[in-house]
Amino acid sequence: MLDVCVIGGNRYFGKRLIARLLKSGNRVTVINRGSSASPAGVTSLVADRDDEESLRAALGSRTFDVVIDQVCYTPRQADIARRVFAGRVRRHVMTSTVEVYEYEHSTAPVREGAVDPRTVKVDLAAPWDDPDFRQQHYGEGKRQAEAVLAQDPGCPYVSVRVAHVLGGADDFTGRVDHYAARIRAGEPIAVPAENHPATYVYVEEIADFLAWTAGQEFTGPVNANAYGPLTTADICAVIEREVGGKAEFQSVEVGETSPFSFTRSYGMDNSRAAHLGYTFRDSSQWLSTAIAETLRSGKEDR
Structure with missing residues (x-):
């Protein structure tokens, strides 16, 4: 203790x-x-x-x-x-x-x-x-x-x-909701011309x-961090299954882009954690659950 x-x-x-x-x-x-x-x-x-x-x-x-x-x-x-x-x-x-x-x-x-x-x-x-x-x-x-x-x-x-961090009905960041709203409405999702994955x-x-x-x-x-970097498209594909609709991406050279799109890599190596004795799961094992949890609160509000 x-x-x-x-x-x-x-x-x-x-x-x-x-x-x-x-x-x-x-x-x-x-x-x-x-x-x-x-x-x-x-x-x-x-x-x-x-x-x-x-x-x-x-x-x-x-x-x-x-x-x-x-x-x-x-x-x-x-x-x-x-x-x-x-x-x-x-x-x-x-x-x-x-x-x-x-x-x-x-x-x-x-x-x-x-x-x-x-x-x-x-x-x-x-x-x-x-x-x-x-x-x-x-x-x-x-x-x-x-x-x-x-x-x-x-x-x-x-x-x-x-x-x-992804998941939870109490996710206060609004990042997943940003994508869900645009996919439902058929509105374009702004991403950089060269869009990098992240962990x-x-x-x-x-x-x-x-x-x-x-x-x-x-x-x-x-x-x-989990194994398995994710792209904006990977995350949006799961959101599509939850809310219906299709993600439409719009490349922008300058200006604000959507929350999970990056002009540089945000990939981390978690081998030190594994060496110390903690093995993170692959993102494919929890991504669908995480997105569903976050969108659940939005469904309850509508």
Whole structure:
């Protein structure tokens, strides 16, 4: 049994993670701003993770085996968490993203070593508190957040680089609905002239992986993605079967394109996870289920 602290985690795969941790008999403490209720069975602490004194006061003298930081988006947030949890946690797990590889342009699946956070320059003075700046620099914010943890020799950390997540009736992103609406209406779907595939992960499986990671001892970056890269057409083919209609793709040279279309490869290599003992499934094993789950909420609303 572990003492686990989860920062954030009240929605999407975070709430699934908490359910798995509890089911396995772990003691779980959840820290958030109190805007939504924490699940039953956890110790709930209310704090603003951007306010170091607020975070320290909420934690008091508590110690943990592992902290899983679900909502660390900037190096400033990572720096606060690093200081506050120093000496009170054995391992710091940060939920990161495939977007840390935004400057990698290889068409081959990318391995963790392509971005070594120990060598990433950190700029704590950048306007990370500005929501627009943070959104525009999402990948850079995550990359620098990883670097803050990696460059502290006293911080045993893991950065879980999560692929694009699919599945769940509670998918709040609207990306699958974007395609479903256009397919139903017979409207064109904008894709880049050279549209690259990407790797994905099922919402239930990323929750499984994070819960599994909590009980392991490894450190450093690890890619979290299914086998089997998917194209926009692969995803739309499943949506077509769910909603009827036919996807019509329109290539654009400039301008906004649809959510699951990419001007560069977003493929990750998950061999480190397999070597450590966790084998992800192939996307073909869950894609239809994931799309059906996401569209179910839309069907109920109509």
